[in-house]
Amino acid sequence: MADPTRSAEPLEDATVARVHESFARQGAMATLGAELTDVAAGRVVIALPIEPRVSQQDGFVHAGVLVAALDSACGYAALTLMPGDTEVLTVELKVNLLAPAAGRMLVAEGEVVRAGRTLTVCRGDGYAEQGSDRVHVATMLATIVRRRTA
Amino acid sequence: MADPTRSAEPLEDATVARVHESFARQGAMATLGAELTDVAAGRVVIALPIEPRVSQQDGFVHAGVLVAALDSACGYAALTLMPGDTEVLTVELKVNLLAPAAGRMLVAEGEVVRAGRTLTVCRGDGYAEQGSDRVHVATMLATIVRRRTA
Amino acid sequence: MADPTRSAEPLEDATVARVHESFARQGAMATLGAELTDVAAGRVVIALPIEPRVSQQDGFVHAGVLVAALDSACGYAALTLMPGDTEVLTVELKVNLLAPAAGRMLVAEGEVVRAGRTLTVCRGDGYAEQGSDRVHVATMLATIVRRRTA
Amino acid sequence: MADPTRSAEPLEDATVARVHESFARQGAMATLGAELTDVAAGRVVIALPIEPRVSQQDGFVHAGVLVAALDSACGYAALTLMPGDTEVLTVELKVNLLAPAAGRMLVAEGEVVRAGRTLTVCRGDGYAEQGSDRVHVATMLATIVRRRTA
Numbered sequence: 007m008a009d010p011t012r013s014a015e016p017l018e019d020a021t022v023a024r025v026h027e028s029f030a031r032q033g034a035m036a037t038l039g040a041e042l043t044d045v046a047a048g049r050v051v052i053a054l055p056i057e058p059r060v061s062q063q064d065g066f067v068h069a070g071v072l073v074a075a076l077d078s079a080c081g082y083a084a085l086t087l088m089p090g091d092t093e094v095l096t097v098e099l100k101v102n103l104l105a106p107a108a109g110r111m112l113v114a115e116g117e118v119v120r121a122g123r124t125l126t127v128c129r130g131d132g133y134a135e136q137g138s139d140r141v142h143v144a145t146m147l148a149t150i151v152r153r154r155t156a
Numbered sequence: 157m158a159d160p161t162r163s164a165e166p167l168e169d170a171t172v173a174r175v176h177e178s179f180a181r182q183g184a185m186a187t188l189g190a191e192l193t194d195v196a197a198g199r200v201v202i203a204l205p206i207e208p209r210v211s212q213q214d215g216f217v218h219a220g221v222l223v224a225a226l227d228s229a230c231g232y233a234a235l236t237l238m239p240g241d242t243e244v245l246t247v248e249l250k251v252n253l254l255a256p257a258a259g260r261m262l263v264a265e266g267e268v269v270r271a272g273r274t275l276t277v278c279r280g281d282g283y284a285e286q287g288s289d290r291v292h293v294a295t296m297l298a299t300i301v302r303r304r305t306a
Numbered sequence: 307m308a309d310p311t312r313s314a315e316p317l318e319d320a321t322v323a324r325v326h327e328s329f330a331r332q333g334a335m336a337t338l339g340a341e342l343t344d345v346a347a348g349r350v351v352i353a354l355p356i357e358p359r360v361s362q363q364d365g366f367v368h369a370g371v372l373v374a375a376l377d378s379a380c381g382y383a384a385l386t387l388m389p390g391d392t393e394v395l396t397v398e399l400k401v402n403l404l405a406p407a408a409g410r411m412l413v414a415e416g417e418v419v420r421a422g423r424t425l426t427v428c429r430g431d432g433y434a435e436q437g438s439d440r441v442h443v444a445t446m447l448a449t450i451v452r453r454r455t456a
Numbered sequence: 457m458a459d460p461t462r463s464a465e466p467l468e469d470a471t472v473a474r475v476h477e478s479f480a481r482q483g484a485m486a487t488l489g490a491e492l493t494d495v496a497a498g499r500v501v502i503a504l505p506i507e508p509r510v511s512q513q514d515g516f517v518h519a520g521v522l523v524a525a526l527d528s529a530c531g532y533a534a535l536t537l538m539p540g541d542t543e544v545l546t547v548e549l550k551v552n553l554l555a556p557a558a559g560r561m562l563v564a565e566g567e568v569v570r571a572g573r574t575l576t577v578c579r580g581d582g583y584a585e586q587g588s589d590r591v592h593v594a595t596m597l598a599t600i601v602r603r604r605t606a
Binding site for chain 1: 400402404405419420427429442445447449
């Protein structure tokens with residue numbers, strides 16, 4: 007399981023900048039209103055306001071939107087542990103939806119479970135927050151592959 | 157495996173209307189520019205133009221957007237085989253991303269693999285199309301649960 | 307995520323007996339040499355000696371054997387939180403294999419992430435142990451459905 | 457989706473021999489009574505008699521045993537499309553259990569959905585057979601990684 011102490015490790019500024027720069031190029035994140043809220047070593051958090059534009063038919067967050075936030079959080083968590091000349095692609099992901107995502111804000115946390123040379127396994131957990139309430143709405147496992155940038 | 161002949165079965169107008177009506181309430185589908193293009197018994201197709209607003213950092217369709225379209229296609233495929241007083245929720249899903257999704261249009265096909273009383277298993281397949289080119293970009297397995305509407 | 311304190315909750319003797327009795331009827335567990343080593347509320351542990359009879363071609367534990375132990379651990383973890391007239395079936399499972407499973411003993415831990423009325427989501431983690439070494443070799447997510455016994 | 461015509465392609469004898477030789481070293485396959493029944497290009501079939509020694513508590517085939525057969529079928533399907541100096545490891549797999557596996561024989565079919573340089577995605581389908589009855593009991597997606605042998 008991911009070492010929770012690892013998320014406290016400071017990251018080099020260049021790595022944090024690399025994650026922010028890549029995130030800014032993800033049109034889907036802007037379209038969904040998502041923002042990067044934390045970038046640490048092996049752990050990234052993304053937040054997204056729960057609004058009608060990201061809903062399914064009953065007003066809860068659409069599963070695909072949840073997956074979008076969790077997938078980006080997992081991919082960037084993997085990227086924080088890689089050298090500068092690499093980028094990441096998601097090979098596959100699986101998510102269990104634990105409860106309807108309602109409230110004010112969706113928080114998607116991605117963290118590295120195991121970082122390999124080629125493949126990194128991440129876990130993602132999604133929470134719906136409203137005031138001090140925090141409901142665990144989804145849990146994901148994802149496999150990320152490292153690619154050298156051209 | 158899904159019986160391919162089943163997709164040719166005609167559906168009652170009320171069922172087709174029910175799917176369209178529910179789809180229209182999915183804010184996320186409108187936000188992503190997705191449209192229902194086929195509703196048959198046990199099989200639903202959704203199309204989505206590939207544009208910068210649904211991209212990841214390299215301009216390909218974001219995995220979460222792909223999942224959003226495939227998940228809705230699978231859920232509605234399940235719904236077509238259920239009685240009128242029910243709705244569907246996704247329990248879990250898993251997707252393998254087979255190739256970068258580039259081109260003009262993303263087509264997400266969902267079909268029922270097995271319809272049970274409570275749980276329905278669906279397969280989803282995503283294709284990126286450009287002219288006569290059609291690339292298989294993703295394959296999904298999803299578990300859908302039936303809920304009685306209030 | 308599963309509340310780790312929950313695993314400390316004492317279980318009624320009847321529940322523990324129910325799990326042991328069901329486990330004893332699993333022919334596959336005997337065939338693989340697996341034993342129940344812990345049964346707590348929402349958490350079950352199974353151990354299995356790493357021997358040639360459970361191997362894949364390189365002498366490591368076969369992925370299917372790992373899944374067998376993790377699946378039983380998850381199913382019984384779910385069962386501990388249910389009333390006496392029920393049994394469990396696995397709906398689906400997904401596992402990431404993190405490292406080759408070598409050593410003396412495979413330990414498979416299953417714990418409940420979320421217990422619903424019909425569906426329970428569990429996480430399973432597999433460890434290969436040798437002396438004081440403990441390697442995280444697999445992580446699973448599984449969906450378990452509750453059935454009333456006849 | 458896998459090209460069904462591909463399974464008709466003849467394989468070189470050396471490749472078929474390589475699969476059989478590797479299978480013979482899988483202790484778990486012998487323990488479970490599994491046999492290789494077909495090896496074609498991108499498609500492998502394994503059969504396993506349904507007996508009490510592979511059962512879960514109700515006498516059906518244990519999910520882990522099903523996964524063991526499907527995982528080996530998928531891995532070897534991937535191997536048939538690779539050069540001679542490679543071997544395969546399963547990165548991850550996900551299976552939906554569609555119906556209880558009862559009858560005389562379990563048949564596990566693995567086929568390649570997409571073969572990449574490093575990663576191959578396979579689909580596995582399990583069937584329980586008794587006389588002329590054939591029930592679809594499981595469907596799997598698996599990611600296989602290619603490793604160069606030492």
